[in-house]
Amino acid sequence: MLRLENVGLRYGDGPEILKDVSFALRPGDFYFLTGPSGAGKSSLLKLLFLALRPTRGDLHIFGEDVGSLSHNKLPYIRRRIGVVFQEFRLLDHLSTYDNVALPLRVAGKSESSYRRDVMDLLDWVGLAQKSASLPPVLSGGEKQRAAIARAVIAKPQLLLADEPTGNVDPVLAKRLLHLFIELNRLGTTMLIATHDKGLVRQADRPILHLEEGTLSLQ
Amino acid sequence: MKPGAIIPANAASLRSLTVTMAVMSYLACLAIGALILVDRAVTSWTSGLAREMTVQVRVVRGADIGQEVEKARNILSSFPGITEADVLDEQEGSKLLEPWLGTRSLEGLPVPRLIRVVTDPSNPPDVVGLEEALATVKGVRLDTHRKWEAELTRMARALSVLSYAILFLISISAIAIVIFATRAVLQANRHIVDLLHLVGARDSYIARQIDGRFLRTGMLSGFIGVGLGIFTFLFLSLFGGGSGGGFADASRGLLFSAPHIAIWSYGFLFAVPLAATLICLITARVTLIRRLGVVT
Numbered sequence: 001m002l003r004l005e006n007v008g009l010r011y012g013d014g015p016e017i018l019k020d021v022s023f024a025l026r027p028g029d030f031y032f033l034t035g036p037s038g039a040g041k042s043s044l045l046k047l048l049f050l051a052l053r054p055t056r057g058d059l060h061i062f063g064e065d066v067g068s069l070s071h072n073k074l075p076y077i078r079r080r081i082g083v084v085f086q087e088f089r090l091l092d093h094l095s096t097y098d099n100v101a102l103p104l105r106v107a108g109k110s111e112s113s114y115r116r117d118v119m120d121l122l123d124w125v126g127l128a129q130k131s132a133s134l135p136p137v138l139s140g141g142e143k144q145r146a147a148i149a150r151a152v153i154a155k156p157q158l159l160l161a162d163e164p165t166g167n168v169d170p171v172l173a174k175r176l177l178h179l180f181i182e183l184n185r186l187g188t189t190m191l192i193a194t195h196d197k198g199l200v201r202q203a204d205r206p207i208l209h210l211e212e213g214t215l216s217l218q
Numbered sequence: 219m220k221p222g223a224i225i226p227a228n229a230a231s232l233r234s235l236t237v238t239m240a241v242m243s244y245l246a247c248l249a250i251g252a253l254i255l256v257d258r259a260v261t262s263w264t265s266g267l268a269r270e271m272t273v274q275v276r277v278v279r280g281a282d283i284g285q286e287v288e289k290a291r292n293i294l295s296s297f298p299g300i301t302e303a304d305v306l307d308e309q310e311g312s313k314l315l316e317p318w319l320g321t322r323s324l325e326g327l328p329v330p331r332l333i334r335v336v337t338d339p340s341n342p343p344d345v346v347g348l349e350e351a352l353a354t355v356k357g358v359r360l361d362t363h364r365k366w367e368a369e370l371t372r373m374a375r376a377l378s379v380l381s382y383a384i385l386f387l388i389s390i391s392a393i394a395i396v397i398f399a400t401r402a403v404l405q406a407n408r409h410i411v412d413l414l415h416l417v418g419a420r421d422s423y424i425a426r427q428i429d430g431r432f433l434r435t436g437m438l439s440g441f442i443g444v445g446l447g448i449f450t451f452l453f454l455s456l457f458g459g460g461s462g463g464g465f466a467d468a469s470r471g472l473l474f475s476a477p478h479i480a481i482w483s484y485g486f487l488f489a490v491p492l493a494a495t496l497i498c499l500i501t502a503r504v505t506l507i508r509r510l511g512v513v514t
Contacts, residue, residue: 049416071421071511079418089413093226101221106419111221150417 001027001158001189002048007057009043017043019213020057025191027157030184032200033193034218035210041193042086044210045160048191049083050074062157079107082156082188084164088147090135096146097122097131103154114153121149124179126172140167148176152183159183161192165199177203224414225407225427232435235399235498239436242392243443243494244450246385250486251451253381255468260374264367271335273303276357277328283357287331290355294335297351299343302336330357389497396432396501403428404509411510425506429499436498440491447487448473 002025009018017040025031035041046052047059050066059066061077069077082103090099097118098105104114122128125145135143144167151159159180165173177199184190191208194200200207207218273294275287287305294303306314311329337343345362352358404411407428414424455469472483 051412051416074415075418075420078416083416089409089416091224091410091413094222094224098222102224102414103417105221105224106414106417106423108423154418 001025001029001062003058003060004047004054005058007047007054007059009040009047009052010055016055017213018047018054018215021213021215022057023208023215023217025158025189027189028184028187030181030190030203030205031192032203032205032207033191033210034195034200034207037195039210040213041210042162044215045083045162045191045193048158049081049160050078079103079154080157082151082154082159084148084151084159084161086162086166088135088143090143090146090150092135095132095134096127096138096142099135099146100149100153102150107154118149118153121153125149125176141169141172144168145172145176148179152179152188156188158189159191161190161194163194163196164192165194165196170198173199174202223427225403225410225431227431232399232403232431235395235432236435236439236442238395239392239439239494239498240442240446242388242395243440243490244446245443246388246490246493247444247447247487248450249381249384249388250490251447251469251472251483253378253385254483254486255472256374256377256381258471259468260370263370265339269337269339270363271337272361272363273333273335273352274330274359274361275333275355276330276359278357281356283331286355286357287333290352290358291333293351293355294333294348297343297348299338299341300335300348301338302334304334304336306332306334389493392494392497393501396498397505400428400432400502400505401509403431404506415510421507421510424510425503428506429502432498432502433495436495437491439498440494443494444487444490447490 005022007018007021008016010016021044033041047054053066062080064077100122101114101118119128122131125148127142127145130138130142138146148164165176168176180190180192209216209218273290275283275290277283291303291305294300311332349360352360411424451469451473455473
């Protein structure tokens with residue numbers, strides 16, 4: 001599903017942020033990505049959701065070589081990947097409902113075909129009452145839940161999450177972890193970047209540790 | 219539940235573009251109006267000139283100018299394709315020279331006599347044959363007005379080229395303005411565009427969210443421009459002054475001519491909003507697709 005071989009990444013002429021990163025995710029895998037701030041976790045995730053391309057090495061996603069992937073193919077690869085951004089990236093002018101439905105909408109689905117799924121998911125993450133609210137009036141935790149709901153609404157094959165429980169209380173963090181485990185059980189491959197040691201402990205899944213741009217399996 | 223607009227309506231105002239495009243459309247209307255008027259005026263002048271010729275009989279020593287004029291008139295009257303041959307009397311001839319010689323008496327001066335010839339437009343005379351037939355008349359010269367017709371045609375062609383050049387420059391400027399405006403909208407909504415890309419939106423989908431606004435802007439500005447253009451022609455036709463030609467008559471000719479002619483004027487004028495809409499839509503779409511391909 002996902003394979004990196006000696007991948008390196010640098011921004012412009014700056015120092016190398018990722019050095020010889022190699023690992024593979026198979027369908028159904030569930031990994032945590034840990035490491036101190038500035039270790040390159042977010043950059044690695046950006047590579048994996050195709051916001052960046054590696055400056056060296058090979059990156060294959062769903063059997064496609066990202067280095068030679070044409071611009072026209074990118075949307076179809078991205079639709080198979082769900083992303084929870086650290087800074088949420090909700091659109092402030094759209095309701096919570098419209099934000100969550102966005103991946104389905106851009107895929108060309110009609111509103112009537114996804115209305116029930118979106119409302120069910122909003123109910124599950126405790127945002128049913130806030131479906132018409134705009135993100136600026138949501139709390140940090142509510143925004144986090146809306147961002148997670150948007151990432152999973154299209155049932156992606158690969159879910160990448162950057163600090164998905166950073167703004168929620170321990171009870172909700174536990175619920176979200178159960179959601180991730182349930183999605184993984186249903187076949188979604190997971191890679192979750194987090195500082196939350198409690199979350200990692202509870203899940204008891206393998207850890208990829210990133211330190212100064214170098215990746216190791218723990 | 220109707221989904222909200224993905225690109226917010228107030229994210230980047232196209233008001234400046236609407237004003238600029240309306241001005242461009244207005245200028246295009248004026249240029250098209252000028253083009254139509256020049257074309258019509260030349261058609262009318264040249265058809266008038268083509269229907270008339272002038273025969274001039276100069277005073278030649280040893281010849282009686284009266285007899286020569288009569289001889290010329292007889293030849294002209296019997297020549298095929300000529301419907302009328304009027305000899306201008308001496309007073310009329312003197313009147314034609316007034317701009318140069320004033321109102322004083324021309325008695326004693328060798329003033330040439332003129333014969334106004336009207337031809338049959340459906341069966342015009344053979345000019346070479348007519349010149350040969352008139353060769354027997356002493357001091358005769360046939361003026362077919364071809365020189366004037368050529369001058370008018372040249373002038374009209376120059377004015378038409380100028381109008382087309384103005385229309386071309388207006389179109390180029392409009393395209394450049396729309397490109398800048400499209401880039402500004404993209405820049406103002408960069409965070410939305412990036413997110414749309416990351417959740418799997420195709421470039422054409424993102425472009426559709428934006429270019430509809432350019433379509434409406436083009437249409438609105440085009441109709442404002444053509445409305446102002448028609449108002450200008452109407453204003454000139456009513457208050458342009460003077461009945462002896464000029465802007466007033468030209469504008470009246472443009473707006474209030476016979477229906478079968480006026481329909482063309484209005485057709486060309488209302489092509490302006492269509493062109494403005496197409497320029498806005500196509501330029502915005504091409505710019506968006508090109509820029510979106512770069513900002514992967």
